[in-house]
Amino acid sequence: MLALRPRVVRAIAGKELRSFLGNPTGYVFLTLFIGTSAAAAFLDDSFFGRNLADLATLNRYIAWILMFFVPAITMSTWAEERRAGTDELLLTLPVRDGEVVFGKYLGALGVYTVGLVFSLANLAVLMYLGEPDMGLIFANYLGYWLMGGLFVAVGMVGSMFTANATVAFILGALGCAGLVFAGAWPWSAGIVGTLVFAAVASLTWLVATGVARGVAIAALIGGVLGLAAWLGGLWPGFAEAFSHLSALEHVAWFGQGIVRLGDVAFFAGGSAIALVLCSLLLNRRHW
């Protein structure tokens, strides 16, 4: 009943991919990504200081780059449909909400993958300068791809809330920033944890009642509970627990060439949760 039909998913993914790559702005973003990743990889003094042909310097910055680059891809996925009114055309075709969400996800992930493939120019530079460990490079890129996949899903959630692409970009970037900052400092992990409490409370309300009215109060109650758990000392390990939501922590292992199942599951599972959230939010037109 919930099966996704490949024909429909493929058509929607293709439309998204063509829409982005058929637009000059898309190429500007891709060029910026390639340029920025190359600058992060090679312009840091430590790259030549270490005298190793690897991407260790890029690994330090990649999450911060993707935090801005990925929402630029996803900002229009829903916001533009809503602004132009084409969501009504699309959602009255014989499509399931899940097919639309997954198709759009694959399309945006495809754009990101194209950017990542072009950034393999970094590898060409490494091969020119030395003899990079191909296994390590593969693990690095697998980590970038998985983290980008999670950011794409989170960015799509941000785009669900508005018909304005700029606002969608900001919301998407904030969502991705949460996943980066969660691991940066204890206080930022606490804030992320509090926001997760508020989000879970809002969703619980929406799923339980099916009405949007009262969702702000639910979010407020969730947020207060989160603050009580964190600052009130009800949950002593609160900040520590939410620091594990950090993409930095999980992608770091890929940076060392270690592919752990738990880290793959973190990125894949996080993407799945965000896509389910997108489906729920898409269904809100029926509330």
Next chain:
Amino acid sequence: MTSKDSPSSEVSIRAEHLSKVYGEFVALHDVTFSVRRGTVCAFLGPNGAGKSTTMKILTGYLAPTSGRASLAGFNPSDSEQRLLMAGRLGYLPENGPLYADMTPRELLTFVGEIRGVRDIRAAVERVVPKTGIAEVLAKPIGKLSKGFRQRVGMAQALLHDPEVLILDEPTSGLDPLQIREVRALIRELGREKTILLSTHILQEVEAVADEVVVIREGRVVFTGTVGALKGDESLENRFYELMEAKKEVA
């Protein structure tokens, strides 16, 4: 063929006590009407009367706050039945929203792929002359005139040869010549399909419709044939009477 797949009864479109409430605002109040198969029905009312909201509910885009809709025998509020229903429905939303960066050919191919049309090329060749978009097939939709965009919207609604058409103000933004062409197309399609078209133009009702549903401030104030609506008067007089009568009641 399962019972779910079975063809609809004599009534193709049915709205039963539909209400739609946004916060404090009641957009639709107890809207009830039906459209028989093979009928062209005009959904007539001033701007903001609730025509588009009703159509969004009938097509499954929105769910009613209360009441029940059915189209081709399927309930649009049920997600699985909506899929089957959408296969038999051609829908032109208000203002004909289309993907501006696509060409009409790309859009029709995209819609055909999603609808699972077996021979998309043949389907495109069938609807292009009907809607008169041959000369713009390769141009970006965003660069087309309102009239051509509206016609492309009609083409996508007709691509799979649906049994029911819902057209939200199909002649909006067209010039007089184009309006005439679209009305002729609707009359031609109406010989074999059920059509519900919204309009606030009285001449349009007389030109294309067999039956008419008049709506004002979210309430149905008349259902019946165009002849019954007119009686011995002009359509214009009767329409204004209905609008004024409701004002007095209010």
